[in-house]
Amino acid sequence: MDKAELINFLLDCQAEAGNSATFKPAVWNAAALHLEPFWTKGGPKTANSCSSKWTWVRATASDIDYPLTTVLAQG
DSSP: OOHHHHHHHHHHTGGGTGGGTOOOHHHHHHHHHHHGGGOOSSSOOOHHHHHHHHHHHHHTOOTTTHHHHHHHHTO
């Protein structure tokens, strides 16, 4: 899964996250549909895989990811 594409999608949905960057299931379902065209390996993208990837990205944010994940995390 392209984490940059997932982050960009979630930035577009930022208002739905509230102050904790916690997205509702509908956002994860939409993310899975959005990411289908970008699928290059692994199984089909699901709401659960998108949510898990976001959790991983937030926990391991690099200098490149940090500004994006910080914006989302601050709501």
